[in-house]
Amino acid sequence: MKLHSYFRSSAAYRVRIALHLKGLPFDYVPVHLLRGEHREAGYAGRVGDALLPALELDEGPLLTQSMAIIEYLEETHSAVPLLPADALGRAHVRALAQMIACEIHPLNNLRVLKYLVHTLQVSEDAKTQWYQHWAGSGLAAVERQLGLLAEERRAAGLPESVFCWGDAPGLADCCLVPQVFNARRFGLTLDALPRIAAIVERCEALPAFALAHPEACPDHQ
Amino acid sequence: MKLHSYFRSSAAYRVRIALHLKGLPFDYVPVHLLRGEHREAGYAGRVGDALLPALELDEGPLLTQSMAIIEYLEETHSAVPLLPADALGRAHVRALAQMIACEIHPLNNLRVLKYLVHTLQVSEDAKTQWYQHWAGSGLAAVERQLGLLAEERRAAGLPESVFCWGDAPGLADCCLVPQVFNARRFGLTLDALPRIAAIVERCEALPAFALAHPEACPDHQ
Structure with a gap:
């Protein structure tokens, strides 16, 4: 491949x-x-x-x-496996992934930021505020969802999640870590997002995440 | 449910x-x-x-x-089934769906258009151009992808698709029809998108799509 x-x-x-x-x-x-x-x-x-x-x-x-x-x-x-075995768990993991892939990332990628600056001629400050608004509110939504899912697991008698859902990294973690990497570049911190901060820290300690990091890529510059 | x-x-x-x-x-x-x-x-x-x-x-x-x-x-x-039985077909259908759900729709939903008008204070004209730029270029990309997939099917000896992929509506069609409905509200036509136009016409002739239409909803106004 x-x-x-x-x-x-x-x-x-x-x-x-x-x-x-x-x-x-x-x-x-x-x-x-x-x-x-x-x-x-x-x-x-x-x-x-x-x-x-x-x-x-x-x-x-x-x-x-x-x-x-x-x-x-x-x-x-x-x-x-990057998805749980049960349909309900799979739905939760996919939803977390889509909250990032459909609600945060599309608003903040390069071509959109370029359109803001070149076509709408917004200032650098307004561009940064745009980024922080969507990434900030989007990650806050993910944090709330992680809290709701933690309650659901408790009510169902399931052990507390170690990653986004369950005890192994999966599809949602594959989306969360790059989004946080990106958000940090734009000056966002995880201070108000303790669940996300803990998950990202656990992921970043794993070799697979280190190997995939932008700085580990052959085209990194 | x-x-x-x-x-x-x-x-x-x-x-x-x-x-x-x-x-x-x-x-x-x-x-x-x-x-x-x-x-x-x-x-x-x-x-x-x-x-x-x-x-x-x-x-x-x-x-x-x-x-x-x-x-x-x-x-x-x-x-x-809304996804094909084979992994390759499933990947193609999901990719078409994501091209709409991740690349077109997030840029054009209500909260983003509100931010453009209220926070960035762009004109109504600039807002409409924003919509038409992302929906227009995004649907053009879907049209090209449908063409590439048609070539791939021909090369593999598969019959021509009737819907986005294959002979039954699926996940990608579930995304395409609402996006086109939305685009038409903003003045976009399908004149330059013959593959999409044909698929949407076939979908709209089916009862399931009629029952799901905004005008068929109990809260339609």
């Missing part, structure tokens, strides 16, 4: 974590976002939205969209 | 389609977005991000995030 990635792409970072958690070897194909390499024909001609990451299978097809790629890895390499 | 919904919410519309495609009965619980009912304690106290929709199971737990809800329905009610 080949992963088309950019070291700083949060969506690519999610898939890198999933690949390392599952212990799957892959070739790293760097696509330089800032230089616009994703819009060049070689990549954009094969990926409808020309976004990163894409997973190229040995048999040929290219898979796009990070969450779909991780679900594919989950279905085809079940040895280290 | 109870679906907490607002007639015009695209995310709730997706789940309504899935429920009707699967023929699952549900109680409709209206939550008035414009009046801010989703932020009141009765709802916001149970849903971390206070967003719509939420699916309340008879056993008690509340499921959030439309894509996670549809995956849950798929796992617990497999009779009318």
